[in-house]
Amino acid sequence: xxxxxxxxxxxxxxxxxxxxxxxxxxxxxxxxxxxxxxxxxxxxxxxxxxxxxxxxxxxxxxxxxxxxxxxxxxxxxxxxxxxxxxxxxxxxxxxxxxxxxxxxxxxxxxxxxxxxxxxxxxxxxxxxxxxxxxxxxxxxxxxxxxxxxxxxxxxxxxxxxxxxxxxxxxxxxxxxxxxxxxxxxxxxxxxxxxxxxxxxxxxxxxxxxxxxxxxxxxxxxxxxxxxxxxxxxxxxxxxxxxxxxxxxxxxxxxxxxxxxxxxxxxxxxxxxxxxxxxxxxxxxxxxxxxxxxxxxxxxxxxxxxxxxxxxxxxxxxxxxxxxxxxxxxxxxxxxxxxxxxxxxxxxxxxxxxxxxxxxxxxxxxxxxxxxxxxxxxxxxxxxxxxxxxxxxxxxxxxxxxxxxxxxxxxxxxxxxxxxxxxxxxxxxxxxxxxxxxxxxxxxxxxxxxxxxxxxxxxxxxxxxxxxxxxxxxxxxxxxxxxxxxxxxxxxxxxxxxxxxxxxxxxxxxxxxxxxxxxxxxxxxxxxxxxxxxxxxxxxxxxxxxxxxxxxxxxxxxxxxxxxxxxxxxxxxxxx
Numbered sequence: 001x002x003x004x005x006x007x008x009x010x011x012x013x014x015x016x017x018x019x020x021x022x023x024x025x026x027x028x029x030x031x032x033x034x035x036x037x038x039x040x041x042x043x044x045x046x047x048x049x050x051x052x053x054x055x056x057x058x059x060x061x062x063x064x065x066x067x068x069x070x071x072x073x074x075x076x077x078x079x080x081x082x083x084x085x086x087x088x089x090x091x092x093x094x095x096x097x098x099x100x101x102x103x104x105x106x107x108x109x110x111x112x113x114x115x116x117x118x119x120x121x122x123x124x125x126x127x128x129x130x131x132x133x134x135x136x137x138x139x140x141x142x143x144x145x146x147x148x149x150x151x152x153x154x155x156x157x158x159x160x161x162x163x164x165x166x167x168x169x170x171x172x173x174x175x176x177x178x179x180x181x182x183x184x185x186x187x188x189x190x191x192x193x194x195x196x197x198x199x200x201x202x203x204x205x206x207x208x209x210x211x212x213x214x215x216x217x218x219x220x221x222x223x224x225x226x227x228x229x230x231x232x233x234x235x236x237x238x239x240x241x242x243x244x245x246x247x248x249x250x251x252x253x254x255x256x257x258x259x260x261x262x263x264x265x266x267x268x269x270x271x272x273x274x275x276x277x278x279x280x281x282x283x284x285x286x287x288x289x290x291x292x293x294x295x296x297x298x299x300x301x302x303x304x305x306x307x308x309x310x311x312x313x314x315x316x317x318x319x320x321x322x323x324x325x326x327x328x329x330x331x332x333x334x335x336x337x338x339x340x341x342x343x344x345x346x347x348x349x350x351x352x353x354x355x356x357x358x359x360x361x362x363x364x365x366x367x368x369x370x371x372x373x374x375x376x377x378x379x380x381x382x383x384x385x386x387x388x389x390x391x392x393x394x395x396x397x398x399x400x401x402x403x404x405x406x407x408x409x410x411x412x413x414x415x416x417x418x419x420x421x422x423x424x425x426x427x428x429x430x431x432x433x434x435x436x437x438x439x440x441x442x443x444x445x446x447x448x449x450x451x452x453x454x455x456x457x458x459x460x461x462x463x464x465x466x467x468x469x470x471x472x473x474x475x476x477x478x479x480x481x482x483x484x485x486x487x488x489x490x491x492x493x494x495x496x497x498x499x500x501x502x503x504x505x506x507x508x509x510x511x512x513x514x515x516x517x518x519x520x521x522x523x524x525x526x527x528x529x530x531x532x533x534x535x536x537x538x539x540x541x542x543x544x545x546x547x548x549x550x551x552x553x554x555x556x557x558x559x560x561x562x563x564x565x566x567x568x569x570x571x572x573x574x575x
Contacts, residue, residue, distance in 0.1 A: 001335035003326065004344065004499050008403040009410070010467030012443040012460060017502055020322075020510040021329025023087055031088050035095045037068055042099030051102055051231035052377050055223065065107065066137025070096070074111055074119065079131035086266075086331040090273035090324060097277030101381030102231030104274045109180035109232075110134070112270030113389075114141025116263045117189040117208060121251035126210060130187055142185035143267075144176040144211075144237050145260055152394040154206075154260060159192040161207060161244065169243040170194070172209065172217075175236060182220050182235030186213050189250065189263070190239070196254035205254035209244050217242035228380030261339070268342040268389045269331070272324045272349035275385055279317045279356045282378060286310060286360040293365065300363070309359045316352040318526045322503035323348060340402060343395040344496045350385035350392065357382045393489075400488035403495060404481065407470055448505075449512045451521075455528045456505045458535040459498065466494055469542045486550050494541040497534040504530045 001016045023031065045064055051057055065071065073089045075081020084092075089111075097104040115134045118126055118141075133139040150156040159174020172192055176182075187210065194207040211218060221236035251259045287310060290301035300306045327341040361368035361375040368375035386392050442460035447453075470491065477484050508527035512520040559568075 001330055001333065002337055002340060003330070003502055004340040004399075004495055005337075005403060005406065007463050007466055007495055007498050008407050008470050010443060010464050012445065012463055012502070014444070014446050016330060016335075017326075017506050018446055018509065020503075020506040021087065021325065021332065022510070023085070023091075027085065027088055030084075031091055034068065034092055038070075038092070038095045038099065041065070041068065046099055046103065048100045048102075048374070048377070051100060055225075055230040056233075057100075057102055057106060057231045061103070062106070062137065062140075065103070070107055071110055071137035071140075072131075072135025075115070075131050075135035079127055079135055081131070081135035085328070086269065087325060087328040090269060090328045093270050094273045094277030094280070097274040098281040100231070101278070101378075102229045104277070105180060105229045105232045105384075106140075106184075108267070108270045108274060109143065110141045110185070113143040113263050113267040114181060114185065114189065115187070116266050117143070117250050117259050118210060120262060120266075121208070121259050122210075123247075125247065126250070130210065134187065139186035140181055140184055141187045141189070142179055142181035143263065144179050144182075144188045144190045146176060146178050148175065148177055152391055154191075155257060157191060157193060157206065159190070159239065161192040161194050161209065163194075164243075167243055169245050170207075170209065170249070172211070172239045172242040172244055174239050176239075177236050178224065178234055179220075179237050181233050182237055183223055183233040185233075187211070188213070188218075188237065189259075190237075191256045191260055194253060194256075198254075206256035206260070207253050208250040208256035208259040210248045210250050211239070211242065211244065215242050215244070226384075228377070228383055264389055265339050265342045268346035268395075269324065269327060271385060271389050272320065272342075272345035273328075275349035275353040275382075276317060276321050276324055278353050278378070278382065279313065279320065282353075282356050282360040283310070283313045283317060285374075286313065286363045289360075289364050293363075306363060309363060313356045313359055315526055315530055316356050319500050319504060319530050320345075320349040320352045322507045323500055326503040326506060340399055340495075341499065343390070343399050344492075344499050346389055347392045347395050347399075347492075348496055348500065350388075353382050353385060396489050396492035397485060399492040399495060401482065403491070404470065404474065407467070408474055408481075411471070411474055445505075448509050451512055451524045452505060452509045452527070455531050456509075458531055459501045459505060462501075462535050462538045463498060465542055466491075466498060466538065469494075469545050473545055484550075486548070486553065487545055490541040490545045490548075494538045497538045497541075501531050501534045 001013070003013065003016045006013045041064060046061060069082055070092070072081030073084045073092055074086075075083070077083040093104065093108065093112075096107055115131065118130055118134075122130070134141050145154055145157070147157050147159060149158060157174075159172065159176065161170040161172045164171050172190070174192060176190070179188075190209045190211045191206050192209065193204045195202055196205045198205070217240040219238045219240075221238065224234040226234060250256075287301070290306050290310060291299050293300045301310075323341070324345050327338055327345055330338050330341065357375070357379045361379055364373065364375050367373050370376070390398070442464045445456060445460055448456055473484075473487055473491065474481060477487065481487065504527040508523045511523035514520065515523070
């Protein structure tokens, strides 16, 4: 059911793309009740300036959110949660993001990743033991993966759990850093190296554990002083000879890496929806500022350059919203693999909110730079999103390398077949037919509303071009493609924009047919602008894959490293 993986082989999966997912009317009604309650709560009981200045969220605020059921939206009803869909959670999370950045981070660390491992991999006993208190907000959860020597390289963690026959428990030692909710959480999902048997050999593999704070040897360090989201708790965690009985192993022994990656897939979607909510709040603030600020005797909203900024912010929101809710729709339909989509959502939404907050501050002018106004706080809070849940650089590499697996394996099979073409005639014939099809015929889209079809043809055209470039890159670099990070980044950027095009086309198609008047036309106008910009970016990235002078970049980087970042000497007279 993946939307993006077929792009790497030149295909479009219409079933995963159309129709654009919609919530049921009952769930949408329940959601609106919750959102209204959250907005009133934020207006009446949350002082974001005080949270930022004091670097803490008052306990009564967290208790109030617990009363609203915020901490158990994803938890099934049998464990005292709401049992809501992924789309419901993302939309509620979006609303939380309009209230306060530190609050949405705290809730996300608890629900998007903190308790998600128990939800996805826990035994029935583990779920009944831990989830009810977490769903009620009586306890908070946190996710503990990062260490002083391992950030993006999660497989290199050094925390270790050793089985003790004498104590009948795993003995955990190690340190985790930058753990959101680290100082206030009661339950941690912790990852540590363990010794396991694999094919007759003893090897180290990561195992996930549920670690209650109440266990002896568990402690947290002082709160970190951060650029933004200051009200959220971020601390080190220390584990000194912590005895973990077997019933605290989460998932399989040695299967912790899978637990971590699948949990982070979910977390990235939550983060992306939070970015959408943040952008909506910023657009509302920027619009009000543009209408109220006057220059040259009239509101600055009347000037075209300000209008361009506001329109650009609206397009950023529409695009990010479209990819996020197309992806949550896949999750709600039972998609087993949405890792590429969630990675792209995180990258695009986090970079979009960074651009939007910059424009909002610019529209506010000088007052946007002053602490008296909230824009400088918004900017500080937004920056972490490009680092959280896997840096955007790592996620681009993941997107490209993961997408290249299928075409790479296919090319390997073709190469093997060429050594014995008679026996492998069928495979070679299929390969030749597929290349000819891609050259002569583009992937198909279903019949679309004429207003959408007018610009939607760019998607199949550039999917075909993308697949051709993927094959070229694999042939050019072979196994060395793993080290060609600039090439991988360009392929990731291209497939991200193809996904963006697909999502807004699907959404505009659904909206145009459901709303024949101005509302539907507004969807079409936004989608058209986004698609026409996106395919041009795809074209540029694909050209750069084949032609960009990467070696010149390496030469400049080598000069910078050799000089320690010193300036080039000035041009002087000939010696």
